[in-house]
Amino acid sequence: METNLYAQLADSLSQQIREGLFRTGDKMPSVRHLARREAVSISTVTTAYSLLEQWGWVEARPKSGYFVARRQDDRLAMPRQVKMKPRPRAATTSELVMEVQRDSANQKGVSMSAAIPALDFPILGNVQRAFTRLSRTRKYLGVGYDAPEGLPEFRQQIARRAVDAGVHVSPDEIISTAGCQNAMALGLRVLTQPGDIIALESPCYYGLIQMAEAFGLKVIEIPAHHDTGISVEALKLALEKWPIKALVSVATFSNPLGSIIPDERKQELMELLEKYDVPMIEDDIYGELYFGDRRPKSVKAFDRDGRVLLCSSVSKTIDPQLRVGWIMPGRYLEKVTHQKFIQQVSGSTLPQMVTAEIMAQGAYDRHLRQARETYRMRSQQLVDLVSQHFPENTRLSRPKGGLVAWVELPDRVNTTELYHRGRSQNLTIAPGEIFSASGQYKCCFRINFAQGWSPERVAAVQTFGEWIRESL
Ligand SMILES: Cc1ncc(COP(=O)(O)O)c(C=O)c1O
Numbered sequence: 001m002e003t004n005l006y007a008q009l010a011d012s013l014s015q016q017i018r019e020g021l022f023r024t025g026d027k028m029p030s031v032r033h034l035a036r037r038e039a040v041s042i043s044t045v046t047t048a049y050s051l052l053e054q055w056g057w058v059e060a061r062p063k064s065g066y067f068v069a070r071r072q073d074d075r076l077a078m079p080r081q082v083k084m085k086p087r088p089r090a091a092t093t094s095e096l097v098m099e100v101q102r103d104s105a106n107q108k109g110v111s112m113s114a115a116i117p118a119l120d121f122p123i124l125g126n127v128q129r130a131f132t133r134l135s136r137t138r139k140y141l142g143v144g145y146d147a148p149e150g151l152p153e154f155r156q157q158i159a160r161r162a163v164d165a166g167v168h169v170s171p172d173e174i175i176s177t178a179g180c181q182n183a184m185a186l187g188l189r190v191l192t193q194p195g196d197i198i199a200l201e202s203p204c205y206y207g208l209i210q211m212a213e214a215f216g217l218k219v220i221e222i223p224a225h226h227d228t229g230i231s232v233e234a235l236k237l238a239l240e241k242w243p244i245k246a247l248v249s250v251a252t253f254s255n256p257l258g259s260i261i262p263d264e265r266k267q268e269l270m271e272l273l274e275k276y277d278v279p280m281i282e283d284d285i286y287g288e289l290y291f292g293d294r295r296p297k298s299v300k301a302f303d304r305d306g307r308v309l310l311c312s313s314v315s316k317t318i319d320p321q322l323r324v325g326w327i328m329p330g331r332y333l334e335k336v337t338h339q340k341f342i343q344q345v346s347g348s349t350l351p352q353m354v355t356a357e358i359m360a361q362g363a364y365d366r367h368l369r370q371a372r373e374t375y376r377m378r379s380q381q382l383v384d385l386v387s388q389h390f391p392e393n394t395r396l397s398r399p400k401g402g403l404v405a406w407v408e409l410p411d412r413v414n415t416t417e418l419y420h421r422g423r424s425q426n427l428t429i430a431p432g433e434i435f436s437a438s439g440q441y442k443c444c445f446r447i448n449f450a451q452g453w454s455p456e457r458v459a460a461v462q463t464f465g466e467w468i469r470e471s472l
Contacts, residue, residue, distance in 0.1 A: 007452050010049075084223065091212040110456050151176060260296060409445075416433055
């Protein structure tokens with residue numbers, strides 16, 4: 001389960017160009033020289049160079065080798081913040097959402113629609129080995145139900161890791177869940193009744209809009225900025241006007257924008273929630289995938305009276321197949337535990353054991369260091385690709401962490417049509433309209449940058465670029 005060698009080599013060469021080791025017009029090391037130096041085959045180096053060519057970093061000159069290409073600057077503007085009057089409305093389910101969700105399970109073609117991590121890191125080998133070993137050595141069958149709270153050793157690992165996000169809780173204040181979606185559903189069930197109003201950021205992770213609809217809730221969409229996340233001012237106006245029962249937000253590397261609420265704003269947000277006595281479900285699923293030098297604080301780090309229910313999982317850091325998540329429900333601990341019992345009785349212990357072991361051994365942290373660096377590079381490569389292949393007036397968010405970015409095209413482009421056209425050829429993006437409860441974002445789409453820019457993925461971006469130009 002190794003990341004492709006040629007892609008790794010292309011990544012590291014593009015990084016060297018970025019850092020100025022090679023400048024426009026410089027000759028790059030010869031194929032033979034690189035093959036010897038990196039102890040890889042000639043064809044690995046040649047493939048790496050053709051990837052760099054596709055990314056626009058180098059150009060081949062006949063009989064002379066590869067040279068650093070003249071690059072366009074990062075000229076792409078940032079997505080605009082949507083202008084709308086926040087007001088409660090019924091969330092609607094959409095068949096489109098289920099289609100997009102099914103696409104992510106389709107192994108054919110090129111899927112850029114799903115918010116999933118790269119699944120070729122060595123950590124998956126560690127996970128597989130831990131499953132084999134623990135299923136032999138630990139008694140997990142024949143012990144009946146686990147306690148509703150979940151496995152103590154798993155909850156201990158989560159409590160330890162939370163300190164890095166500024167959150168100090170004991171393992172007893174954590175409940176294991178079947179992923180983050182399940183954690184949020186438990187929280188929303190406890191906090192709301194059908195007919196209640198909740199506030200969501202806009203654009204918003206579509207799974208939340210669907211959940212709100214299923215629970216009979218009304219939603220108020222609060223505009224979010226591409227860089228700094230939900231508008232605290234707009235939220236304040238909404239809180240003054242409407243009886244909002246809860247705020248749900250992906251405060252750190254939101255999906256789809258990749259925005260992060262800065263620490264001072266997180267503090268302000270907490271003060272606002274305290275003033276209006278409103279609880280918050282914080283979805284921190286991307287918090288450990290930061291590209292900077294330290295883990296951003298969670299909103300829960302500023303929580304003084306247990307009103308934040310922090311939800312997360314290893315779906316974005318290891319693999320969604322594990323279905324391992326957790327919730328720190330603060331003052332709602334007992335209610336959420338009861339809710340978990342109602343919905344699941346208890347969780348499955350083996351995946352929790354495996355996750356706890358991977359974390360305790362240090363393999364998880366080693367993996368995260370590698371994953372963050374890889375994703376940071378791939379997010380920069382996305383900027384290059386979009387600059388190169390999309391029309392000039394395309395806008396693109398520049399996440400400082402996470403797995404996905406948000407593309408805004410000229411108003412005339414309909415990304416649902418673009419999605420259907422792509423899907424007929426097994427090329428997928430996530431169309432913008434599913435990220436809104438009020439039909440916004442028809443000219444936007446979400447794209448995954450985490451999975452690496454293989455020649456097929458680069459060609460898919462190129463194809464979408466051609467289709468977009470055609471529709472202008
Ligand atoms: C913001 C956000 N929350 C929750 C989920 C679902 O997480 P899980 O697979 O752990 O249930 C996703 C998956 O895309 C997500 O992007």
